Amino acid sequence: MKTVHEISDLTGLSIRTLQYYDNIGLLKPSQYSASGYRLYDDDSLTVLQQIMLFRELEFPLKDIKTIISDPDFDKNKALEDQIELLRLKRDHIDKLIVHAKKMLEKGENAMSFDVYDKKKLKEYAEKAKESWGNTAAYKEYERKTEGRSDEENAMLGNQLMDIFREFGCIRSGLPESPEAQEKVSELKGFITDHYYKCTDEMLKGLGQMYAAGGEFTENIDKAAGEGTAAFVNKAIEIFVENNR
16 A cells, blocks of 8 residues: 555645545545554556556546446556557657757758647547547537537526526525525436436535636636535535435
């Protein structure tokens, strides 16, 4: 077992980053010490290596979480695709280096913008991501969002934020109150109706992301008031526990 400090020293990731991964359910510790410190085993390190490879390839954390939490996730296939993506990325960087040297030697005569094109890399990444994220929820999300205009997406985003604003109006109360629990049910229903079937487990993961201290927390608290994201997370935890 390794502590969070040892993992930080080993990987170069900050302790805060590892804590954030835990908070959003991306990389949970294998167990906790008697003093409450996070501990990681070899399996956790294997998962962390996958996360770091995906991050090196500039995948968003939410996509990584969807990919590696899929029970059908094929680690070997993912590694093969990651190797190919890294090779494409290396080739792209090599071309940039050659181009930069020509600019240094020839100045404006080396004008060319083809080397900045990442189309091939992006196309392969999208194809690979589709194979990794081939879950029922992913397919349902694609089906429900296909053909939506930017205006429709913006409208749904505003409606979702309205739910958080309503949470903000009751955040001084108890998260287990009927009002708060009814609002959680509304949130779950909204996600199911417009994006994908939101199971209690998914809902719990979303709550953790809302309160993890990143962009989600900032946006929710900015719109609905300081502490709203944490309140929503607590209300969701109680909702899920009551449904067991």
